[in-house]
Amino acid sequence: MRDSQKKKNWNLNHKFRYFFTKKNFICFLVFFLLFSMLLINSIIPPFIFQKNPNSNGSGETNVPLNAVSYLDWNAQTKRLVGDAPYSVAIGDVNNDGQQDIVTANYYGDSISILTWNVSTGDWNAQTTRAVGDYPHIVVVGDANNDGQQDIVTANYNDGTASIFLWNDTMEDWNDELTRTVGDLPYSVAIGDANNDGQQDIVTANAYDATVSILLWNVTTGDWNAQTKRSVGIMPSSVVIGDANNDGQQDIVTANYYDANVSILLWNVSIGDWNDQTTLAVGNEPISVVIGDANNDGQQDIVTANYDDGTASILLWNVTIGNWNDQTTRAVGGSPYSVVIGDANNDGQQDIVTANFNADTISILLWNVSIGDWNAQTTRTVGHQPYSAVIGDANNDGQQDIVIANFYDDNVSILLWNVTIGDWNAQTTRTVGTNPWSVAVGDANNDGEQDIVIANTYDNTVSILLWNITTGDWNAQTTRTVGSYPISVAIGDANNDGEQDIVTTNYGANSVSIITWNVTIGDWNAHTTRAVGSSPRGVAIGDANNDGEQDIVVVNTGSNTVSIYTWNVSIESWNAQTTRPVGSGPNSVSIGDANNDGKRDIVTANFNTDSISILLWNNTTNNWDSQITRSVGNAPYSVVIGDANNDGKNDVVTANSLDDTVSILTWNVSIEDWNAQTTRAVGTDPRSVVIDDANNDGQQDIVTANYDANNVSILTWPRILRPSLDPILTNPSAGFVILNWTDVAPKYLVYRETFNITTVIGLTPHGVTFSNTFTETISEAGTYYYAIIATDCFTFSALSNCRSVYIDKDPPTYELLSYPETMAIGVPNEILLTSVIDNVQVQGVNISFNGLYNVSMVPLGENNYKYWYVPTGYGPNQFFTVYLSDTVGNVNVSNYFFTVIEDLEAPTWSNLTAPNVDLGFPITININVSDNVEVKQVLLFISGNDFPYPSGTPMTFMGNDTYQYTFTPSIAGTRMFSIILEDIAGNTAYVSSFFTVIGDSEIPTLLNLTAPNVDLGFPVTISINVSDNVEVKQVLLFVSGNDFPYPSGIPMTFMGNGTYQYIFTPSIAGTRMFSIILEDTAGNTAYVSGSFTVSALSTTAPNDFPLTFLISLLTAGIVLAIALVAMYLYMHYRIKPEIAELKKSTQVQAKRRKETLESNTKSAKEVEGKKILNGKKLHPTEKTGK
Template identity: 40%
Template sequence: MYSTGSSSSISIVIGDLNSDNRSDIAFINNDTSTIGIMLGYDEFFPIQMTYATGTSPYSVAVGDLNHDTRLDIVVANRGSNTVGVLLGYGNGSFADQMTYSTDSWPLSVAVGDFNNDNHLDIVVANYYGNNVSILLGYGDGFFENQTTFSTDSGPQAVAVGDFNSDTHLDIVVANADGNTVSVLLGYGDGSFANQTTYATGKWPGSIALGDFNNDAQLDIVVDNYGDNAISVLFGYGNGFFANQTKYSTGSSPIALAVGDFNNDNQLDIVVVNRDGNTVSVLLGYGNGSFANQTTYSTGSRPLSVAVGDFNNDTQLDIVVANRGGNTVSILLGYDNGSFANQTTYSTGSNPIAVAVGDFNNDTRPDLVVANLNEKTVGVLLRYDRGALEDKITFAPTYGSRLRNFALFDFNNDSLLDIAVVNYGTNNIGVLLGYGNGTFGNQMVLSTGLNSHPYSITIHDFNRDGQADIAVANYDTKNLVTFLGSGNGTFENQERYGVDFDFAPLIIGANSFNKDGRSEIFVAYDGIDYVDVLVTYDIGSFSNHIKYSTGNWPRCVALGDFNNDTQLDIVIANRYDNTVSILLGYGNGSFANRMTYSTGSNPWSLAVGDFNNDTRLDIVVANLGGNTVSILLGYGNGSFANQTTYSTGSNPKCVAIGDFNNDTLLDIVVTNTGGSTVSTLLGYGNGSFENQTTYSTGYEPWPVTVGDFNNDTRLDIVVANFGVNTISILLGYGNGSFANQMTYSTGAAPGSVAVGDFNNDTLLDIAVANFGDNTVSILLGHGDGSFANQTKYSTGSGPSSVAIDDFNNDNRLDIVVTNWNNNSISIFLGYGNGVFTKQMTYVTGTSPSSVAVGNFNNDNQLDIVAANAEDGSVSVYLGYPNEGFLKQMRLITGNGSRPKSYAIGDFNNDGQIDIAVANSGTNNISIFLRHDNGSFGNQMAYATDSSPWSVAVGDFNNDTILDIVVANLGSDNVGVFLGRGN
């Protein structure tokens, strides 16, 4: 256990905060409003396992001696004049040694294939025998008896390599008493030529090989114990070597190894200085020369050295066997050739030699140590068990009352940064990391007045490849998003759909259905369910651009009146007795208006080709003249003078369609004064029959058409302003209609539109109810009948309604003009007949009518609204924009009080599932995600008292996710092992 220094540490996250490839821990201390950081380091080799050897084991080497792909150990037993072979099982354990006789006092051992039979053989340097022993391997872990070859006096170390480029291994021996090295060239059959000797310094005791001058030939380096130096002998590639070049070391150099410690592709040398209790590192220049030594402390009386990457950072590290301290020292390397201070691990008594290999096939380097006095070799397996340094604390600001935080790389420098939630100061702070475990001053981002932010999550909410932040505000019950720029700065973005009914306690983000859109799940304080919100293109609109019309524009419609493939606008001006034409440029802007006379008090209009000349014409309902006006278009944006046809009393609204299936357009008009509708059948030449009238409800206003009973014949729907109903008149297909059927609406229905809102291929109806500030949705049954209305709140005085798909999700949406508060409302459809809450945009004064089209050819729908009292139309250009829509609700049970969540694929179906810790019911809920993006009902599993936090991981290495729960009430953790289903 590690102390946090706080009695109230409330949140914890894990990440690599100092870029050392080790996990660190950060946590919040609630009582002191500080962040605590504990930097992780690896306790690499916590426990050694020992295996019996002969007397005084003095040197070790490793290799696969029996072709089982598992490393084995060879040890030179000085006191018993043998070599011991310990075959590995591949799990870090070894069989008992098998011994083979050597000559007197074997001090060094190495392995190689000396007779080219693809089996490893052994070579041993025998100090008192003045020779080397060759033991040829059979490839099954057994060896022939030794054959000896003479060396100079006192051979103490041996190494193998191909010195004459003949593909046969050769041997080089350091002769301590002769102050020479012996080179024995191999014939490739297990025998060797007589030695050739080269002078060294005094008492050479260790030897290593490498290409130090980049000539592709092996060179030799030996340490000279007696004169505190190393000797480098450059190879010519023909089996001969140049005279030595010497470099100073520390006191009594006794062992060495080579490697590239500074990643410059040049070999460097590390030397053990016995009496100085140090290692010397000499960085190579690649031309055979070396920089002056740099020394690093080791344990007491270091005698052996090896190299390997012990912390998986791709940098070579150093391991030293310390005879006087009964330890090995690990010095972790930096990429510039320098090393960290040593970390020591216990060995047996008098460790005299060390070697590196992966003995348990976990891809991590392990150690084998020869313990001289114990007659054993010790194996230290690398476990990466992990430990923590003392904490570092950061105090954001006074009164911050930290509640939560998250780690992420916000500025793309590959270093982790911190985002903290400051409940007390109504903001979040972003602290950019320096990569050494320290952080810069926090950058403060406001979450709103009295917001009291509580929870935080990180995701790419706008799909720009940069990390964004979402924060749940406890007191204002909403969500704030901060869009990241990728350089550590953020922009606060107002987003639709982020207001909650309850105080949010926990939020998290992921893309559960793999569509690239972020989803946020929210758990509320004291509420027994979790909501899932999906980021969505909400089809936002620019600020409106206004264009002048005539006096009191009452209705607006769209069409291409000059055949340039660009949408134009036509407006009925009630008090001017005109229509205005605004030709579109195709970039979202429009020309000044052209006007044409109509009858008295034009209230409504519609657009169609009434004379079959492929040019759009206009029909206008004249409230004051009891007529409709027909203006035939010339196809260049201009129109002929009107022709009028009589209607009933006070015609208010007009619609068109082919009511008698003759492929010619007809007209239907609502007569407010007579509570009827008039149909005028078209002749196809721009003229029409006299009207036929049908009864409706009281004060019929709006009218539109559609096939409500799927008989391929157009029907009529009329909203009856005076009696709060709609009338359905089913068509017979011959121009006549059945008597009305009525359905209730809201108060004073003033506009109507039709479309398929629930994707069942059946037409539904939307009604704007001016009197009670709602829009009614009536879903169609496909037989001409409709379900009871469902109402959604609008702005004040909804006067007009239109439908289309504003966010390109293939689901119909609704737009409503609000007369009394000068706005339009957008309702996005879910495609099941249900709609979101409204989004509003400002209009001109008293918006009376709305139409939808693409004015700037950008694949986004735009909106135009007629503003009655200021003589204008407002144009809104659409653009894609991400917001949040409530997608589903996950029920956790009565009194469950969810406190924490975790995510993972619990049933191995490739879908991300959710686990929730329910503190009130002492269980966890599992919600499995289906392929269609929905979640199944909860599966509950009992825990101990008051589960407060949950996490997931594979705890038993069966590739199936498991769950761990922290139980606050019972002071324990519970583990649920997953079954993969």
């Protein structure tokens, strides 16, 4: 039994030892980690995306239209692209001179490229490129500034932009370059964001409410790290353009939740964007464009408002230098994208929207006859069209329409049919999964327009390249970009002269830049750049006004814009610059928002109903802090353009929640934007563009209306610019004749004076009345004339005016000086300044005493002069100034003077010349007067240090005082003399002296301190020095090789006579030092001293190593885990065995007790018997066991 018990005890002990071996302990930890991972995985199910079950995924589905007897488009052509094409663009993506098509495939994380095949006259099958996670937008442009077209996607889910650069050498795209942008980039644009002549990349970051700007760096040949700027909440679209018509590129975003646009205006003075200016637009603006929406030569802003089906148009107002309130137009249901272009090839600009919920596009054609858009024309396209572009898709010289169909994984192409004069039914091309954004441009830099789509689901862009041979697009070429690309732009992102592609990657918080590689004739792999949180819109433009294209991204999640400026030196982008904008920036645009000639950045801030404007400041070479302007509810898209056709850029947002556009027109007088003008558009406008939609030469505003399934077109009235009859018009008499050439039922003749507009005539067109208007004006002033072709009697806006100035005012001037007393035979100057006229000065003449009428001599800057020499004595003589202008107005004035014979010399008084110390300046003053005029006061001073032996004129200080300041370098008594002369030649003479006191005193010192220090610690040597004149320098010398200035070093002047020097010695021991003091006269003094440097102990007291504490803590944690494991093991495995052993031991103990008791009893019985027998046991005898 003992052996059995020992065996059990050994087994128990062995189990403890076995459990706590290294191998088993590691196994236990691995088991614990795996168990935790399985537990987490079991409670967090994966997020599953499901596609539309109705999608057939076909590649060549034609949707027939009803037969038409009028000019129309052909039936649509479809092409397969990647999974869920979200965006489409047209451009020459493979740089072969043919236009191609590119889609961003949202679920496929790829782009599909349909290149045009000239041989087959069709598009090749798609080429795909992997991009970031969920590419939302794709654009084609010269991303790296090499002259080649590249592809860029905004990858929604990974916060990057994917860039495919075209390589000419290998005639393909390089591998994807990625750039980090903001959080959830929703849109991307390529353009010169900072106005440096280089193309940049800009993304709109939905999550962080910013734009990310990737500026091209010429030096590094790459993009700088992102620059961020805050815009509105959830910026959904970004564009780069001259938003405020100042010649500078700005950035504009449509802010989905703010119902406004953010405008980041480029500020030339600081070389940066100003803070965002926000303008209210419609509800949920999701797309924004900049263009001349109302055809007045000014850039305007148009947004597509997703929620209310409208477009918001922000027209630029030149008069106030700001945008007017938004004008809105109803379009289709849930417009997701809006573009402006010549959709029907009649030379007039039209508006097209992609209507997400209606599976249609709406086309608003401009009607020249009525000066307005026709009712919308709709065309059926694929399921859930996300993006639309206008461009020459099949390279036949005609403009076509391309749409990215999100759930069909294809693109619809509506080719214009010249024969029928309409678009063909849509042509579809397969692209990636869930295309979100589309751009048209020369994606492959071959001179042909291509299409690029950002596919959100498969993180790619689809590029549809135009094939000249086939006259069609090639099958899609895809390129991988970042996660969830939701915006794409085409532009020269890396400033190499080639077009590149940039996407905002909403899921990766980055932009993908696909640069074109001329060498390989293909795009490079996308380059990603980090931007802000949830980037949405992106724009490419010269964001920092250095001539290089940059990238600007609006970050919805972080309420910023990310700006990647191009660095020419490194030929890449600089690190991103971020700028805060409004909350939820949804869209961004680059353009000259404040009309100062510099490009700015504007974002549409969805959450705060505002736009943020980052104006570029040339002085600081940076963007100013954001300027915000209120716009409509939930601006979804923003655009910069001449909205009100006044030649100045305005900002327009599409307000998605109130179904309006907000138009912030520029006001030249106040150099700011006017408060927003709003115009009703369709339900939920999501995208807005400005362009000549009706081809009348006026910029109009077009929105894509998401819920209304239409587009809204806000046209600008057709205003004629009359010509003045050069022969018959006589401004002086107020006789005006206007001529114009046009055909219309009626014309309204407007005359505006002092901001009061009057209808002064109605001229019907016909045989009786020619296109001429005549009137006579009696009041002086400037009159503005405009002729409006109309069939009504009311109109309140004047823009395209002809001004006539009626001049009734003579020239004016100021008589600066003339002598009222003149001496006979002495020249006298008569000077006129500020000679100006309302029109033009014709003659400036002068006569004396009614004789000798001569012209005065022009001096420039409106100044005139004449020298007059009197010949006779007498008072009451006069001269006459005679001024005339080109229309016969005259100004005649007389001025009187007296001529005398001058024999008197000048007189003087108050001569002062104080004594000075050597090295200090002396000022000599004298008052001089003359009965006519002093000519000069000449000074002479003795000594070789006076540089003018022939004398020097003293300076006239006013009030008859003349002065000269001189610093002598020779001590002693110095003589000087002054000669006075008047204009008649009379002279006077005066002399005197002054004393220059030499300096022989040395500097004095006190309070010399140099404390002892420990080795490695600094010693501060300090001394107070003074001098009777001035201390020149205090020179310090310190012994030892560790003092780096063997020739001494000047000590630092600390004020109040104190000089100081701080030195950290590296050699221990007693250190000698000396100080030389010198004043400005060369006098020197010397002082020396010492200080002790003590060596430090090599063993630090009470030093308890941190590593030991960490090790001790780690051991404690491990021991705790081991104890817990041992406890669990003992509880469930060893405890039963211990219990069994305890029970067995208790049984054995009981048996031993019973045996002992039995033996004791027997012994007692034996002892009793022995006692009874008379025998007693000896104590040593054993009684038994």
